[in-house]
Amino acid sequence: MTLKDIALDLDISLATVARAFQKDTIISEETRQLVLRRAEQLGYRANVFARSLATRKTRIVGVIMSSVNSPIYSEVLAKLSERIHRIDMSLMLIPGSYAQDFDASLQTLMAYSPDAILVFSGLLSEAAIEQAKHAGVPLIYFNRVSRDPDAYGVGCDNEAGAALVADLLIDSGHERLAFLSSGNDATTNIERMTGFVERTRMRGLPAPKIIPATGFSYEDGLNAALAAREQLPAIDSLFCASDLLALGFADEARRRFGLRIPEELSIVGCQNIALASWSSHDLTTLCLPIERMVDETLAMLSSLSQGQIVEPRVVRVPSTGITERGTTARKK
Amino acid sequence: MTLKDIALDLDISLATVARAFQKDTIISEETRQLVLRRAEQLGYRANVFARSLATRKTRIVGVIMSSVNSPIYSEVLAKLSERIHRIDMSLMLIPGSYAQDFDASLQTLMAYSPDAILVFSGLLSEAAIEQAKHAGVPLIYFNRVSRDPDAYGVGCDNEAGAALVADLLIDSGHERLAFLSSGNDATTNIERMTGFVERTRMRGLPAPKIIPATGFSYEDGLNAALAAREQLPAIDSLFCASDLLALGFADEARRRFGLRIPEELSIVGCQNIALASWSSHDLTTLCLPIERMVDETLAMLSSLSQGQIVEPRVVRVPSTGITERGTTARKK
DNA sequence: CTGAAAGCGCTTACAG
DNA sequence: CTGAAAGCGCTTACAG
Numbered sequence: 001m002t003l004k005d006i007a008l009d010l011d012i013s014l015a016t017v018a019r020a021f022q023k024d025t026i027i028s029e030e031t032r033q034l035v036l037r038r039a040e041q042l043g044y045r046a047n048v049f050a051r052s053l054a055t056r057k058t059r060i061v062g063v064i065m066s067s068v069n070s071p072i073y074s075e076v077l078a079k080l081s082e083r084i085h086r087i088d089m090s091l092m093l094i095p096g097s098y099a100q101d102f103d104a105s106l107q108t109l110m111a112y113s114p115d116a117i118l119v120f121s122g123l124l125s126e127a128a129i130e131q132a133k134h135a136g137v138p139l140i141y142f143n144r145v146s147r148d149p150d151a152y153g154v155g156c157d158n159e160a161g162a163a164l165v166a167d168l169l170i171d172s173g174h175e176r177l178a179f180l181s182s183g184n185d186a187t188t189n190i191e192r193m194t195g196f197v198e199r200t201r202m203r204g205l206p207a208p209k210i211i212p213a214t215g216f217s218y219e220d221g222l223n224a225a226l227a228a229r230e231q232l233p234a235i236d237s238l239f240c241a242s243d244l245l246a247l248g249f250a251d252e253a254r255r256r257f258g259l260r261i262p263e264e265l266s267i268v269g270c271q272n273i274a275l276a277s278w279s280s281h282d283l284t285t286l287c288l289p290i291e292r293m294v295d296e297t298l299a300m301l302s303s304l305s306q307g308q309i310v311e312p313r314v315v316r317v318p319s320t321g322i323t324e325r326g327t328t329a330r331k332k
Numbered sequence: 333m334t335l336k337d338i339a340l341d342l343d344i345s346l347a348t349v350a351r352a353f354q355k356d357t358i359i360s361e362e363t364r365q366l367v368l369r370r371a372e373q374l375g376y377r378a379n380v381f382a383r384s385l386a387t388r389k390t391r392i393v394g395v396i397m398s399s400v401n402s403p404i405y406s407e408v409l410a411k412l413s414e415r416i417h418r419i420d421m422s423l424m425l426i427p428g429s430y431a432q433d434f435d436a437s438l439q440t441l442m443a444y445s446p447d448a449i450l451v452f453s454g455l456l457s458e459a460a461i462e463q464a465k466h467a468g469v470p471l472i473y474f475n476r477v478s479r480d481p482d483a484y485g486v487g488c489d490n491e492a493g494a495a496l497v498a499d500l501l502i503d504s505g506h507e508r509l510a511f512l513s514s515g516n517d518a519t520t521n522i523e524r525m526t527g528f529v530e531r532t533r534m535r536g537l538p539a540p541k542i543i544p545a546t547g548f549s550y551e552d553g554l555n556a557a558l559a560a561r562e563q564l565p566a567i568d569s570l571f572c573a574s575d576l577l578a579l580g581f582a583d584e585a586r587r588r589f590g591l592r593i594p595e596e597l598s599i600v601g602c603q604n605i606a607l608a609s610w611s612s613h614d615l616t617t618l619c620l621p622i623e624r625m626v627d628e629t630l631a632m633l634s635s636l637s638q639g640q641i642v643e644p645r646v647v648r649v650p651s652t653g654i655t656e657r658g659t660t661a662r663k664k
Numbered sequence: 665c666t667g668a669a670a671g672c673g674c675t676t677a678c679a680g
Numbered sequence: 681c682t683g684a685a686a687g688c689g690c691t692t693a694c695a696g
Contacts (some may be wrong), residue, residue, distance in 0.1 A: 002672095002673055002674085003673070003674065004673075004674095012682080012683090013682065013683045013684075014673095014674090014683085014684090015675085015676080015682070015683055015684075015685090016681085016682055016683075018673095018674070018675065018676085019675095019676095019681095019682090022675085026681065026682090027681070027682085028681060028682090031681080031682085045439070045442065045443055046443065046673085046674075047385070047443070047445075047672085047673050047674065048443045048444055048674095049381045049382075049384045049385045049390070049444075049445070049672085049673080049674085050381075050385050050672070050673035050674035050675090050688090051673080051674055051675075052381045052674090052688090053379070053381045053382050053385055053672090053673080053674070053675095053687095053688045053689065053690085054673080054674045054675040054676080054687080054688050055674085055675065055676095055688085056688080058381070067410070068406055068409050068410040068413060069406045069407050069409070069410035069606075070406075071403075074400055074401045074402075074406040075401050077400050077401070077425075078399070078400040078401035078427060081400065081425050081426070081427040082427040085426070085427065085436075085437050085440060088440065090424055090440055090441070090444065091424065091425050092422055092423065092424050092425075093409075093413050093423050093424075093425050094413070094417070095410060095413040095414040095417060104417075105417050107377070108417060108420065108422055109422070110377065111377055111378065111379070111380045112380055112381075112422065113379075113381075218606075218610065247610070247612070250612075251610055251611045251612045252611070254611070254612075255611040274401075274550075275607075278550065278579070278580075278583055279583045279584070279586075279587045280579070280582075280583045280586075280612050280613065281612065334688095334689055334690085335689070335690065336689075336690095344666080344667090345666065345667045345668075346667085346668090346689095346690090347666070347667060347668075347669090347691085347692080348665085348666055348667075350689095350690070350691065350692085351665095351666090351691095351692095354691085358665065358666090359665070359666085360665060360666090363665085363666085378689085378690075379688085379689050379690065380690095381688085381689080381690085382672090382688070382689035382690035382691090383689080383690055383691075384672090384690090385671095385672045385673065385674085385688090385689080385690070385691095386671080386672055386689080386690045386691040386692080387672085387690080387691065387692095388672080665696105666695100666696085667694105667695085667696080668694095668695085668696100669692100669693100669694090669695105670691100670692090670693090670694100671690100671691085671692090671693105672689105672690085672691085673688105674687100674688085675686100675687085675688085676685100676686090676687090677685100677686090677687105678683105678684095678685090678686100679682105679683085679684085679685105680681105680682085680683080680684100
């Protein structure tokens with residue numbers, strides 16, 4: 001079932017039939033309805049390959065994600081994929097764990113000339129970025145900022161959020177703060193750390209101790225707790241660069257050292273993944289404003305796909321604040 | 333940069349250049365190397381839209397998933413997407429929560445004529461199935477069986493696995509078993525229930541009490557625990573249709589009724605999601621053989637994409653057994 | 665083994 | 681407002 005079939009069936013030209021399916025096209029309303037109705041009856045579906053070949057637009061959004069299997073990103077992915085379909089675009093997912101994987105995967109993606117690529121990973125190589133730029137495919141960074149001045153991005157105000165955490169801890173009587181850093185140069189980690197450290201200083205307390213981890217995962221949290229045993233007596237509260245990091249740290253500190261939370265140590269996570277609200281975790285956490293971030297991403301996506309200019313290129317959504325639960329004590 | 337550009341550059345025909353990129357094609361090795369080398373230098377990438385238009389093959393695998401945001405499926409998705417890229421295919425993700433969503437989403441997917449569609453949801457309507465069949469797109473059901481005799485599928489031996497759970501519970505001294513059912517007609521739920529009930533009967537114990545839930549999620553587990561309070565004294569062990577269901581039930585029973593697990597109630601989950609091994613959950617569970625299931629899925633996918641006949645159409649991977657952790661007691 | 669040509673199903677100037 | 685025709689970048693019989 002092609003346009004040609006409809007044209008033959010209706011005994012009008014192929015060109016006219018084609019025009020019936022496009023917006024802002026010069027065609028009599030009568031003819032348009034006729035074509036549309038008949039197409040519906042015949043179960044016509046446009047061939048996207050033919051269309052893309054002719055228009056050079058694909059309505060495909062590429063998504064590059066290092067950890068599909070991470071609660072926060074799977075939440076985002078779920079929301080995003082649904083919304084993308086609502087604006088009649090499709091989502092092509094690219095996995096990978098290492099920079100080299102990405103470069104290879106990106107090759108595959110680029111072959112489909114996506115209208116835009118959403119980046120959920122810091123691992124894109126310079127070469128890959130250059131390639132996308134060369135092909136004219138806009139890159140939208142989600143929850144991270146790129147050094148690339150041409151890149152688009154949607155983030156949140158991590159520094160302000162982290163400052164809120166410092167305030168909460170200090171206001172509730174904590175004096176020896178610490179930050180559990182993901183230990184890599186992810187911008188989210190750095191911004192959270194900076195905001196937290198700055199505000200603590202501003203409030204007149206000694207700079208938070210920085211406890212290193214080797215990533216954002218639960219296992220990284222476990223390992224960090226093991227390594228940080230010596231330092232535990234010196235701190236009374238810990239802000240973690242992610243929820244999983246906080247949960248891993250808390251589980252291991254409880255299990256191995258019998259640490260009582262929040263009596264001996266208050267713990268604050270970051271993101272507010274679904275797990276954080278479970279009574280078995282009951283984690284106080286700084287919320288990531290996912291809804292608004294997804295909204296902004298979609299707005300960008302649809303503007304870009306319509307060839308509109310997007311300004312500013314980087315949007316920062318304000319923090320939605322802290323959800324207080326059972327892992328933080330109120331000492332005064 | 334197109335085939336034509338290369339042809340012009342090398343001063344040979346377009347057809348010959350095209351042949352250089354295909355396998356099993358008649359062309360001198362010398363010419364092939366010449367073309368390949370030059371293409372590499374020029375940074376040529378085939379246009380998949382043009383190719384698909386000509387060949388009617390797309391190398392796209394559509395994935396229909398009702399809950400991307402569920403630990404077990406995000407684990408599978410992560411593995412799958414990586415493996416799919418290794419065989420040089422791409423993954424297009426279709427979300428949706430309700431049957432009507434799927435039908436709409438499927439329309440979009442079908443426009444890309446995927447080489448196959450992977451179904452991770454029971455919600456496909458008859459009309460949608462019919463449409464895929466009509467378009468000649470094979471449907472591969474993952475972890476579920478379809479009534480459709482033409483459908484492909486990869487599952488596991490849920491009944492045998494569930495029987496193992498009954499054996500474990502009975503062997504360790506439990507006598508009043510129960511099953512927490514997802515309450516819907518998902519084949520996984522039914523098979524697990526059947527295997528569990530059958531084996532319990534075979535072992536000469538009264539049939540397990542069936543406790544109803546309203547799905548497979550953590551929240552469904554919470555709600556089931558609330559509703560099941562009256563029945564708790566009558567049972568000493570509970571096999572749950574999913575890990576999340578088990579975790580939700582356990583959390584809520586502990587929090588609301590102060591139930592001691594496993595002293596008062598042994599709980600067994602199903603799937604072995606990453607969370608189950610966390611010390612805060614420490615859940616005994618029947619493992620889903622994800623690795624092997626993904627292997628089988630990929631084997632099917634690549635056979636189908638090469639036009640080979642796949643027989644049998646439905647593969648069942650054996651259960652990988654139970655991982656015993658802290659939510660089950662050994663009473664003898 | 666190589667080349668000329670038709671075709672895949674659309675879009676879109678260009679005439680009328 | 682409609683139609684005839686070229687073009688998007690590939691593949692693949694058909695000749696040579």
